[in-house]
Amino acid sequence: MTGTTFEVLAEPNRRRILDLLRPGERSVGDLVRQLKMSQPGVSKHLRILREAGLVHVRRDAQRRWYALSxxxxxxxxxxxxxxxxxxxxxxxxxxxxxxxxxxxxxxxxxxxx
Amino acid sequence: MTGTTFEVLAEPNRRRILDLLRPGERSVGDLVRQLKMSQPGVSKHLRILREAGLVHVRRDAQRRWYALSxxxxxxxxxxxxxxxxxxxxxxxxxxxxxxxxxxxxxxxxxxxx
DNA sequence: CAGACATATAGCTGGTTGGCAATATATAGG
DNA sequence: CCTATATATTGCCAACCAGCTATATGTCTG
Known part of the structure; x- marks a missing residue:
């Protein structure tokens, strides 16, 4: 199973990601630049957020634009x-x-x- | 360090404890009976909740009455x-x-x- | 096609954590 | 003091997790 919303939000970087998405869509690279974290690290958090239904993604060529759910x-x-x-x-x-x-x-x- | 409120609330049994305290004070034994968990387990969670400032305790002989903060x-x-x-x-x-x-x-x- | 770019996944690892049993501490009562 | 009761603390362990590096996947450009 995917973690509960509470468990997912326990991680500060994930809350930070949501905060960054509040104004609107952001690409992964964009997020990587803002958070001081490796790209795979960010992708991992995004996966968890996605599986928890807290974000959704839109593809655009190589870019993936993440947005709040x-x-x-x-x-x-x-x-x-x-x-x-x-x-x-x-x-x-x-x-x-x-x-x-x-x-x-x-x-x-x-x-x- | 004490965990953040988010981290503390990530644990389902701790949320459950807070829910049980919402109507008012409860003793530890009372909580042990409601949650299906060992007494030390409950005490451990209560300590974490206490250190996070989410509950406070009142002594009464051997009993300790916990309440919401x-x-x-x-x-x-x-x-x-x-x-x-x-x-x-x-x-x-x-x-x-x-x-x-x-x-x-x-x-x-x-x-x- | 090659190479660059953007993102995802895999694999490893050190640190954290929730659970339990055992034990310690504190208080009440005879 | 001795014992029962209520709760806290300790010590241990298996599971989980966030971070990293290395690598894979996919797409665009020339």
Whole structure:
């Protein structure tokens, strides 16, 4: 099996790659230049990201253009959702969007208007 | 050194422990019973979670009551924030809170070995 | 075709890690 | 003090992993 999203993201260089892809597509060589890492190293990480469904690739002659496939990040976001209430009292409008379940000790500070 | 929040959360049993702590404090023995794992195994994970600042402990005679310290999760949340726009277009009020920079053009996908 | 260029894969290796059993530490009670 | 209970620490091991070098694959150009 391919690693879980969490395991894949545990590696800092892979998070870095995703960050670099956020503005848009990048070629492998491009990424190699940004990360201080060997080309095979980068390709290996890209494979792992690809197999985890976090990036997808477009071929163009010898170049391969990698781009974000952010769907799996939603899984992480879902895991995180029930915890948000613990540190985002200020942004509690957020909870209205993102929260849905259980009972807990709600120590909301007073909302307004 | 203590691992990063991402590394610590890569381990499924540790995420499970946090999930179990979400409703409130639990003793170690309590956790051992829920997870199918040896007591030393659980203690080891708890130590890692403690050193990562994700849980804190309260002594009570022989018992130790563990509870969530969710602050480090905010770090994860911050990393995730700029990605949210990619799957939560519906929730674009969110972006007003969380986002800051530009957008890209989605491309056709292709995937092959 | 040859050679250059871009990327992927294979093979190796040192370091890390999760699991367990054994043992240590601490506390409570008789 | 002795014993039971609860948890932590230690020591060990097999598995995994990220990085590297060397090599393979694929494509473009002349």
């Amino acid at each position: 952010p769907e799996p990040l939603a899984e992480l976001d879902e895991w995180l959702a029930p915890y948000r209430r613990f540190w985002t009292d200020r942004l509690d409008a957020l909870e209205r969007y993102l929260d849905e379940n259980d009972r807990n000790t709600p120590e909301t500070k007073e909302d307004e208007r | 969710p602050e480090p999760l905010a770090e994860l949340d911050e990393w995730l924030a700029p990605y949210r726009r990619f799957w939560t277009d519906r929730l674009d009020a969110l972006e007003r809170y969380l986002d800051e920079n530009d957008r890209n053009t989605p491309e056709t996908k292709e995937d092959e070995r």
